[in-house]
Amino acid sequence: APYISLLPSWFPGIPLFYGRDALQALQYPPVAAQVTKRAKFLHQFSTQLAAVRSTRRCPFRTDVDANALGWALSAVSSRAFRVNGPDHPAAMLPLIDMCNHSFDNNCTTIPDGEGGIKLVALADIAADTALLINYGALANDFLLLDYGFIDASNPHDYISLRFDEGLIEMARLLAGQMDAAFTGMESVAAWKKERLVQLRLLGPEADLEVRVGGHQLVDGRFLAALRILYATDAAELESVPFRDLGNTEPHISQMLCKEKEVQVFTTLVGAATHGLSGFPSTLEADRAALPTLKQSASDSVAERNVALALEFRIAKKICIKTAIQKFVNIATIRQQLP
Known part of the structure; x- marks a missing residue:
């Protein structure tokens, strides 16, 4: 489908793809537990698919392993929005998902009255200005797990x-x-x-x-x-x-x-x-370590994930x-x- 072809081939920052060092760098068991839960689900799902491969019961036309399922899960989580709040189901919003997040957003989403969602500017927006929407009153746990980033000054973090x-x-x-x-x-x-x-x-x-x-x-x-x-x-x-x-x-x-x-x-x-x-670790030690880590992580996905994990725990502290x-x-x- 055209929409699927527009999705990225990988999703930087999402903890599902973290290595051991990045997961340990989070220092926060609730998020680590969620990563384990998602990984376990993918393993169980891929095992069930393997049992029905090449049969009519298989929902896919080709072999789908745990890696492919991980990509699909990340594609959905990073492109879905909880427009009604963190306790309500998320929905995929094609095109709107090209907008980045900010709690100081210049656009918002509203129902169009026909089951759809409209993107509406909150003020006049100059040409070449990024369109920013608020993904919701989400803690950094949700932002990191689903979207692969955090907000260092997140007013909803806990x-x-x-x-x-x-x-x-x-x-x-x-x-x-x-x-x-x-x-x-x-x-x-x-x-x-x-x-x-x-x-x-x-x-x-x-x-x-x-x-x-x-x-x-x-x-x-x-x-x-x-x-x-x-x-x-x-x-x-x-x-x-x-x-x-x-x-x-x-x-x-x-x-x-x-x-x-x-x-x-x-x-x-x-x-x-x-x-x-x-x-x-202490907040002071984390802050001191972050600049050097970010500088050395420019060419390494694994080290960038560790740096993001460090930013996550700094925000928590x-x-x-x-x-x-x-x-x-x-x-x-x-x-x-x-």
Whole structure:
């Protein structure tokens, strides 16, 4: 098909094609796990295809191995857009896919009313100016995995943490909160368990991934859980609607007492610090290494991938440090309340 013939023969920057050094350079297990998941899918799919090769059950007219499937998967992921947000299915948009991404975009996509998508300029655009669209409110995880690049100042970037007893205890230890009155996960009161189940942070349907960073600053479920765990009893939260427990800026009448609000946000500082400590290298060391690596990577795909992985983890560390400072600021403001 004409459209297929316009697609590139390879997709630089996409982690599916990284070597061991580049994958290790990411220093970020959630993305490495996604790469493994995609590679496993391609292997299983190619194995199934091999079993029906040269039969009517084969969906292709020629032999298709794992490498060809990897190319196809990357072609789709790098040319598809989540126009309705990261939690909605992606769609391929021929011609529009020639536009590069920017959060400071000069064009946008809108439905045409007939099942299609139109590209519309947001202002007058001078000749020879690149047409830029916003691929969506996506973290660098999505941008790297699907498109092969990152945005160093991505306002939607975040880190993922696993909500469990270990995270909470380490966060409290790093934040110097071990002496604060607190109910551990193992001995949590029945009313607290009920609310944690409602937050899907406990029970058979629990989703334990919580996020720190980005516009939201902290996953509302994580913040709500800490307020619940620091509360002395249910009466302490009677004035707070359940939906508002995860609000970073509630009305003063909907907060815990000043001391416990400070403990909550100080614990978030500890959680983010714990996330930062998971990286083997420091932000300062990464920044110092990047210029030399980028200079030496000009003629090597493998080294360019390592350099991109380094930029990815630098952005993650900046994201975490920014969140830590914001948590400190909020805790300071809470401390100054009457």
